[in-house]
Amino acid sequence: MRTRVKVCCISSREEARLAVAYGADALGLVGPMPSGPGVLKDAEIARIIPGIPPPVASFLLTSEVAAPDIIAHQKRVGANTLQLVDSVEAAACTAVRQALPTVRLVRVIHILDETAVEEALQAAEQADALLLDSGNPNLKVKQLGGTGRAHNWALSRKIVAQATVPVFLAGGLSAANAARAIEEVQPFGLDLCSGVRTAGQLDEAKLNVFFQAVYG
Numbered sequence: 001m002r003t004r005v006k007v008c009c010i011s012s013r014e015e016a017r018l019a020v021a022y023g024a025d026a027l028g029l030v031g032p033m034p035s036g037p038g039v040l041k042d043a044e045i046a047r048i049i050p051g052i053p054p055p056v057a058s059f060l061l062t063s064e065v066a067a068p069d070i071i072a073h074q075k076r077v078g079a080n081t082l083q084l085v086d087s088v089e090a091a092a093c094t095a096v097r098q099a100l101p102t103v104r105l106v107r108v109i110h111i112l113d114e115t116a117v118e119e120a121l122q123a124a125e126q127a128d129a130l131l132l133d134s135g136n137p138n139l140k141v142k143q144l145g146g147t148g149r150a151h152n153w154a155l156s157r158k159i160v161a162q163a164t165v166p167v168f169l170a171g172g173l174s175a176a177n178a179a180r181a182i183e184e185v186q187p188f189g190l191d192l193c194s195g196v197r198t199a200g201q202l203d204e205a206k207l208n209v210f211f212q213a214v215y216g
């Protein structure tokens with residue numbers, strides 16, 4: 001199976017074009033967050049999304065947790081996929097699905113310890129895909145992604161082996177560890193932000209070596 005790639009923290013139409021040119025299957029646009037390097041204003045996200053060609057998916061990363069707020073966020077920007085980076089109740093996910101039946105839901109699980117395995121398998125019941133990242137929602141200023149850190153991939157492997165939906169692996173990925181991540185975790189897709197950036201900008205040379213590492 002071909003490993004899909006999502007390039008996150010897209011900050012302009014030019015970055016979107018570059019990531020798609022190298023083979024990105026999905027682009028991530030980061031809405032307001034308590035922390036992280038890739039945050040954009042909703043108006044900027046709404047300007048970038050119409051430039052993303054089909055069939056490339058547009059993921060809106062939202063830190064909203066209440067159904068009306070998640071729905072309103074999607075409507076402001078028009079993404080076809082919602083990446084829920086914080087902990088969202090099952091009932092809220094059901095309400096979002098009912099209100100936005102054509103929008104895909106990707107639920108993020110931050111891999112802190114073994115309890116993440118059960119959390120992920122339960123979250124999969126209200127998700128089109130899971131995304132395993134390395135944030136820490138328990139901190140005073142929450143980290144909900146974009147940390148540049150890898151987590152315990154043995155736990156991610158357990159989730160991939162048992163999940164009923166596709167699983168993306170994120171957190172500290174780059175050309176240096178992409179092949180090992182694919183071999184050890186066998187995810188549906190890889191998702192990365194800082195590993196293809198230099199001084200915050202999408203770096204074509206890093207994109208090139210990353211895609212070579214993934215596809216050879």
Ligand SMILES: O=C(O)c1ccccc1N[C@@H]1O[C@H](COP(=O)(O)O)[C@@H](O)[C@H]1O
Pocket residue numbers: 008009028030033035036037038039061085133143144145146147148149170171172173191192193194195
């Ligand atoms: O990048 C951010 O600013 C961000 C903020 C809050 C939640 C998620 C965020 N980005 C996501 O984090 C992963 C991993 O980032 P990295 O590769 O470790 O730098 C990234 O792919 C985005 O999905």
